[in-house]
Amino acid sequence: MVADGSHAPGGMASRSRGRANAMQRFARRRSTVAFLMTVPLLAIIIGLVAYPAAYAIYLSTLNRRMTAFAGTLNFELLFESDTFWMVAFQSCFFAITAVVLKASIGFWLAHMLHHIPDKGQRKWRGMLLVPWVIPPALSTLGWWWMFDPSYSSINWLLAVISVPEVPWLGHHWWARIAIIMVNVWIGAPFFMIMYLAALKSVPEQLYEAAMIDGASSFQRLRYVTLPMMANIISITVLFSLIVTFANYDIVRVLTNGGPRDLTHVFASYAFQVGILSGNIPRGAAVSLFMFPILALCAFFVLRSVTRRNKEQM
Secondary structure, X not given: OHHHHHHHHHHHHHHHHHHHXXXXXXXXXXXXXXXXXXXXXXXXXXXXXXXXHHHHHHHHOEOOOOOOEOOOHHHHHHHOOHHHHHHHHHHHHHHHHHHHHHHHHHHHHHHHHHOOOHHHHHHHHHHHOHHHHOOHHHHHHHHHHHHOOOOOHHHHHHHHOOOOOOOOOOOHHHXXXXXXXXXXXXXXXXXXXXXXXXXXXXXXXXXXXXXXOOOOHHHHHHHHHHHHHHHHHHHHHHHHXXXXXXXXXXXXHHOOOOOOOOOOOHHHHHHHHHHHOOOHHHHHHXXXXXXXXXXXXXXXHHHHHHHHHHHHO
């Protein structure tokens, strides 16, 4: 009995030490530490992205009163709607045009700033970032005043040079152009600061070697700058495309989808159908149409980035 009792505490102690050592080894694994560090981010993604997306899919399969399963009825009705196809065209036209202009203007601004001395560069960089720092709804309201048909400051400037007044918000094409102008004004500084950081990471030795070989400024831009910035350009364009495609505040403040629902994008049209018209399932169906388009763009962009990384290795 004594022998058995004397061995029992020692056995329990050894087992507890074994469990402690196993827990320590588990905690020391890099994969475990990495997983534990990503748990907060995973919780945020599940709570703010995955769950709302799954719930939107569920809502899109209900009838208007959300009392019965309707299957794909909401999607079929959208496919038969001319307004929906106009919204799809407007969303694609708005996103592609705005992103191309923002990328072009941002690259040009970054290229100009890159050749300014550091002291003056800080001042210009701060001033050019102001449109991106101001809340979009607030800056859009300022643009709305400038586009106002009665007191438009832009039309007043056009009148000074004898240009006829432009119905900025009264004609659908001019309204589309106005929305793109505001989006480019707000988003171009983001491209500028990203491209400026990428330009500063390009080794100067590459430019010196290209100049020794007799390369012109355009050739240095084409064969040195752009290849070195290709990944940054792709990721920035993809991020901006996602944000622009889902843009809501500019359209809501500037045109509210008018005239005649011809300037709606998916986000504003989903709000009008789902919230203002009280048809939440159909509004959810409208919002879901953004996912396959953006997923396809993300697939091709990220695949090109991966391919370039493998080629560089």
